[in-house]
Amino acid sequence: MxxxxxxxxxxxxxxxxxxxxxxxxxxxxxxxxxxxxxxxxxxxxxxxxxxxxxxxxxxxxxxxxxxxxxGFVDCHIHYPQTEMIAAYGTQLLEWLNSYTFPVESGFKDPAKAAAVSKVFIDQLLNNGTTTALVFCTVHPESVDALFTEAQKHNMRLIAGKVMMDRNAPDNVLDTAQTSYHQSKQLIDRWHGVGRLQYAVTPRFAPTSTDEQLAAAGRLLAEHEGVYLHTHLSENVDEIEWVKALFPKAKNYLDVYDQAGLLGKRSVFAHSIHLCDSECERLAETDSAVAHCPTSNMFIGSGLFPMQRLQDHGIKIGMGTDIGGGTSFNMLQTLADCYKMQQLKGNNLSPEQSFYLATLGGAKALDMDDKIxxxxxxxxxxxxxxxxxxxxxxxxxxxxxxxxxxxxxxxxxxxxxxxxxxxxxxxxxx
The missing domain is CATH 2.30.40.10 (Urease, subunit C, domain 1)
Known part of the structure; x- marks a missing residue:
């Protein structure tokens, strides 16, 4: 013993x-x-x-x-973006095309994925993060590399292959069918192995067709206990784009709702610009939100309405959102969280901040019975x-x-x- x-x-x-x-x-x-x-x-x-x-x-x-x-709980982070942290000068949609997609295209190479995974896991541990919900890339190799590295440290890690079948360069796209089959294989290989768990990971609504989002919903229905991890209402231009791409949806969240993607293990990063009906539906389905203050300020996305979401009873956890976020460190993330809430007229207490980075994050990930x-x-x-x-x-x-x-x-x-x-x-x- x-x-x-x-x-x-x-x-x-x-x-x-x-x-x-x-x-x-x-x-x-x-x-x-x-x-x-x-x-x-x-x-x-x-x-x-x-x-x-x-x-x-x-x-x-x-x-x-x-x-x-x-230990700190990071509810939203992109490991492939470690090498592009602190990229200069754009907002979300341009930032994706200028920096994110070119970097992520390299993760088909298992050696590159393994090298970045080691740097990433080392940074998490050096900064006190012991549990994280992580975006990989569209390539299954990126998932295998990350889980392999996390397993060496017996970390509690949730991650998944990005699903993305439109509105991005060809070298970071899959199809609805391949994303379903590759995700299913990864779930069978990794979910529940040691302290590892899988997250079905459509990047965000604009880069998935209705067919692919439906495939994500099937994966959730067919594999009890897996997570859903995606982005929601981060940027006002993004929201207008979603309206144009999904004219039949009532709002941004409804795109995901129609595909069966809401639930107690569904985590929606950012969620800055929500309407009341979206807040009500998140609370009703016990879905969670990951607040990423350093990223929201760095990319100029907006000020997170924490008090409003709390009033609706929505679960909230903290996310560093590397590489839109500017620090792996949760203490620095909480410092920016406090400043952002000051700008919203909300005097956030240190104990509430601490809760969001520990037990609150665990609740957002449906893990508060474990961590x-x-x-x-x-x-x-x-x-x-x-x-x-x-x-x-x-x-x-x-x-x-x-x-x-x-x-x-x-x-x-x-x-x-x-x-x-x-x-x-x-x-x-």
Missing amino acids: SERLIRGPLLHCLGEPDKDEAAVDYQPDALLWVQNGLVHKMGNYESIVKELSPTQLSKVEDCSQYLMVP GSFAGGKEADFLLLDPNATDLLKFRTSHCEGWRDLLFVLQTLGDDRVIAQTNVMGVAH
Whole structure:
């Protein structure tokens, strides 16, 4: 039996802070007891230490200088775009044609896909992301490479082959039939293997015909437990394009709805410019939204109406959206999230931000029974955050008054240097 015992300050969410004042559990002197990759027990050190044998007691790791938190959950990211992060100067539709499609065309080469997968997974772990929902490319080789690399680290990863049969260069297109058969083969090969799961992944409505979207719906119906991952209402020009391409649809979301793509494991990235009926339908079907603030600002897509979607009861998780997004780091993503909500007149609390990046993301991915907190029996994916990682942080955090103040400072000033250790199923990486 593998075992770890870690002592130090600990912070996690038991529920959504905006809905429950007691949702945040902070313990200044906790013991996290991990057995075989799962949380065996967690609680006040003095209460649990009595259960330890002398041998166990000698193995307790003193991490009092750090803050233990659950691993970050990234609900929307594109691994093939790692090499084009920080591409200059365009909005969504031009950006796809100028940068995205040319880069993605190279992922038919298994060697290239493997090389980028390694860089990508390393960046996730270096930045404290232990679970991610990932876009691959249209090429099955891109999926095989990513899952193979993730498996080396025992990561919880959801990914899928992009489905795209129109309105893009030929070298990144498939057909409705080939996308169905290739996706089906990948589901059979990877879904449920270790901690890996598959996402049916039509890029977005404009690059799929009705026939292909229907094929995506068949895949969901035929394979219980797989995910749906796509984009929705990111850009106003995109929305007008969808209206022209799908004149019979009531709205953008209805294009997906008619194909049977909504449900509790359906995640729609961006969702900035939704009408009330779209919000109501997302909530009704228990579908989730991935908010990607760094990308929304970098590509100029718009300001995410978080409060409005919360009022409708829609599940929301955070996404870095590399490479439209500008950082793999969830702390920097939360910093931009706060600033964006300030522009919307919404004073987002640090604990609600933290929830969105941990337990909220787990709920958005229908995984809150497995990850997102330190509840007994959950998978031990967790981080050690260093409040003294930089000279400025060391100075600023010495003046913090309580965990809430500390959390906000880490979210505002922190980056990958704050991630002192990333643990996957209790194993340090």
